[in-house]
Amino acid sequence: MVIGSIDERKIFVNEYKIRQTLKKSEKQSVLSTEQVSPLTNESFERYVKLLAYVKNNNEYKDVSSIIQFGENGEVTFVEAEKNKTYKEQDVDVVLYLPAFRIFVSYFLYIRDLFIFSKEYGLDAYLSTRIRHGTLPNHLRSVFETYFLVTAQTDNVYAINQFWKDKLSLSEEHMTILQASLGQFSKDVDIFSKDIKDNYIQCKNEQKNEKFDALFDYSYNEHDLIFLFVEDFDETLNIDVFIDKALMILWQQTEINLEVVRNKFNIQFRDRYIELIDNLHLELLSILDKNSISELLNNLMTCRTEIQTKLSNISKWFRRSESSIEGEYEIQTLAETSIQITKNLNPNFNFEIAKDICPNFNISGEYHQHIIDLMNNCLFNIVKHCHLPCEEVNANLIIYEKENNLFLNFENCLSDASLHIAKLNAIKENWESSDANISREGGTGFPKIKKIINSDLNRKYSDFDFHLASNKLNITISFETNGLKV
Known part of the structure; x- marks a missing residue:
């Protein structure tokens, strides 16, 4: 049941965290470049007043009444009331309305968080759940x-x-x-x-170097005029605005997923x-x-x-909800992760000894994220051991101690000296943020840290390792508060 639901739905965006981010006015670091959020309660109130002003002064009403949208999204202008005729260049009336430009900054900011947030966005989860291994x-x-x-x-x-x-x-x-x-x-x-x-x-009209990218969230000016006139011109509440924007982005996601x-x-x-x-x-x-x-x-x-x-x-390319009904013991989640790893490596038939604490139940909200974390660690064993499967001698030990959960991964290596520098760097920089979360390859530990901090919402975590001869022991630990049912 667990592996079936995971294998059929892998598309996820952490909407809850994005909504939290959208309501903050301080500098954000979730995008590729830091920027100040344009969408705050104060700025939105000014936007609503500006929107009301241009409507009351007919700067917007006349234009919105004569815009016509074709089947392919093209914008044309038709004869309005009082036999007044508008030409196509009158699109400038909308394009340069201050309220429209503010709307564009709001919507595209939400769009970019939805796609490219390093911690909560679609591209980050595509990287962790699909592209990486x-x-x-x-x-x-x-x-x-x-x-x-x-x-x-x-x-x-x-x-x-x-x-x-x-x-x-x-x-x-x-x-x-x-x-x-x-x-x-x-x-x-x-x-x-x-x-x-x-x-x-993923791509948009600015980040389009991946020409063949199938997750396309590009919007030209005509698209944005359509949204402004048809969907947002009566939206006077910031929460409703955010709801509508996310709904539209999910609608575009469904179109992309079908493709x-x-x-x-x-x-x-x-x-x-x-x-x-x-x-x-x-x-x-x-x-x-x-x-x-x-x-x-x-x-x-x-x-x-x-x-x-x-x-x-x-079938992976369907929307995954943030929570799954019910609860599972961590042993079930570990066994699911092991089976996924074996399915991914049919000719690497290695065995994993297990010693997992009983009666540690985790709520559905965290099932997928715990499995993602263990998948990354097990993937590292297969990829970096450089040994025949019968010589790996892998072992997974999970235990709880002093309100912390410890995940201990052991395996043999062909040459331990090849890994010491990387492991030391991971340990030294464990509490630092990583800029390469969406990069595939390597050890995947930036993704593991992202899962612990952003998806499992752990305030405290630790990484340690021990090398003895050709045996590697990696321990990842984090607090259990709010995680254990």
Whole structure:
């Protein structure tokens, strides 16, 4: 039940925290550059008075009555009462109304918080829940299951040992096969990376360097005129204004999500099928069909499975609520996180010993965030241990002590010296804010800190580690006040 709800809905914005931010007048640090919030009770009162003034003096009323919107959002002007005719350039009457310009600053500020807040916005959760490890591993896992891709170092793909041992081919034909599989691995990785880096991204009219970004929140002046005239001209209460703005942004999000789901079920699906079919035809053209029949069977099975996987991934792109009904023991959440990690790494069949305190129940509001936190830690074990799965010797210990919850992750490493500098830096800077929360790759600890501070609302947390020989022990702790049911 827990894993099902998480696997089908991953889209989240922390509306509660954004509303809190919107009501503050001091400098904000949630955007990429600090700015003073234009939306305060005092400024909104002035906005309402200005709006009333321009309406009472017919500076706005006449224009709003003659604006007509076409199906594609274009703005034209039609004949108004008293046979007065307006030309299209009269759009300036609206564009340069002080009340309209203030409205634009309010709405776009809310829009940018909704998308790009480093702690509470959509892009931050896309990074934590989808782009960081989850999406690339899900896409690759199907091909790994059927031994069709290998790992790479410095853009050189490893020999596919499975088929080298499995097939009885001449040295010449094996060399040809390995070259084809290496190129296929590269093509799969390039396209999967393209989906993550260029498609599952957010943009607006200013931040549009990700041209293919599917989460598009761009507004031109005509769009903003439409909103001003049709939705906000009678909005005289700041809370109602915020409610309307967030509702409109969620409506745009639903439009974007429909586009994303269609991409996974059609365009992305077709591209992966094309890669598989091209490899299939290439192998048949250079190798005897009977000698590689098992490989061809794997290709065809993978062809079906990748379509199922993409369909399942498309279900992630639905809105997730901040709370789930009921409560679960932390042991259930830990087991869910472990299973998700195993699903993401089908060919890394490692076991995790568990010692988890009983009777520690967590309310639904925090389920997803606890799982996100543990997912990041377990992902680090798989990615950075550089060991065969049977040598990882992973262990998860969770216990409560003096009103604090301790999460202890243990695992072996191939070379402990490679990690000391990074771990020391994490420990030294644990209480500092991170500017790279939305960056994928690396250790993911900026995301872990963000989850603890912003999503779990912990006022106190700590990070520590211990290295002995090739064994790493990482402990993350935080207060349980308000977390435990």
